Amino acid sequence: MNLLPESFAAADPAATARALLGQHLVRDGVVLRITETEAYGADDDTASHAHRGRTPRNAPMFGPPGRAYVYLCYGIHHLLNVTCGPDGRAGAVLIRACEPVEGLDLVRERRGGKDGPVLLTGPGKVGAALDLDTGWSGHPLWQPGGLELRTGPVVTEAVVGPRIGIGYAEPACQEAPLRFAVAGSRWVSHRRGLRPERSG
DNA sequence: ACAAGGATCCTCT
DNA sequence: GAGGATCCTTGTT
Numbered sequence: 001m002n003l004l005p006e007s008f009a010a011a012d013p014a015a016t017a018r019a020l021l022g023q024h025l026v027r028d029g030v031v032l033r034i035t036e037t038e039a040y041g042a043d044d045d046t047a048s049h050a051h052r053g054r055t056p057r058n059a060p061m062f063g064p065p066g067r068a069y070v071y072l073c074y075g076i077h078h079l080l081n082v083t084c085g086p087d088g089r090a091g092a093v094l095i096r097a098c099e100p101v102e103g104l105d106l107v108r109e110r111r112g113g114k115d116g117p118v119l120l121t122g123p124g125k126v127g128a129a130l131d132l133d134t135g136w137s138g139h140p141l142w143q144p145g146g147l148e149l150r151t152g153p154v155v156t157e158a159v160v161g162p163r164i165g166i167g168y169a170e171p172a173c174q175e176a177p178l179r180f181a182v183a184g185s186r187w188v189s190h191r192r193g194l195r196p197e198r199s200g
Numbered sequence: 201a202c203a204a205g206g207a208t209c210c211t212c213t
Numbered sequence: 214g215a216g217g218a219t220c221c222t223t224g225t226t
Contacts, residue, residue: 038207047207057222075220077208094207124208134221165207 001150006142009065009084013039013091016084017180020093022155026148027130030103032120033152035187036096038163039178040081042089047169050090060138061090068147070127070137077124078132082141082149096164096179097121098129099187121189157183161193
């Protein structure tokens with residue numbers, strides 16, 4: 001599969017989050033198919049790290065698209081985002097869950113010998129499976145080598161729902177349907193609150 | 201220099 | 214379903 005171009009993530013966070021479903025994350029012979037994402041916006045999104053402005057940590061969100069934004073959550077977990085939108089407009093897509101495609105043995109090893117969907121259904125688990133840390137923040141995902149974003153099979157049917165774990169945000173932001181998942185996939189962290197993406 | 205809190209995960213019950 | 218782990222980032226003094 002081919003590397004995704006930088007322009008792949010040039011659209012707004014919601015469109016990029018939907019388009020990332022089915023694409024592949026590659027590192028160290030580990031290939032993961034993205035099954036669940038969340039979109040995070042700029043200052044108007046009170047759930048987003050960017051809503052209080054630029055800081056050293058969230059700087060990649062304000063830069064050009066197609067880079068990694070990795071941060072430490074709860075002092076333990078490294079969470080991976082893909083920056084999106086034009087340079088200067090903050091935006092990122094959190095990778096919440098994946099399905100293994102290659103390198104399953106290494107993923108199991110990095111995940112304490114576990115097996116099945118528990119391996120990769122959760123953003124902290126994805127970070128562990130790819131052995132990420134904050135040193136990867138800002139890394140261009142469209143360059144060969146290191147951590148890469150490559151094309152995967154197209155996802156024709158998706159489900160959408162509110163984002164997870166953002167109780168600190170304003171109600172309108174909590175309720176916004178900015179979480180996306182592959183319809184029918186077992187490799188999704190939480191099934192609750194998801195509905196077909198086509199309006200109805 | 202200090203205090204507060206978090207885009208989570210795991211282990212219980 | 215509930216609670217603890219664990220430490221960095223941030224805003225404030």
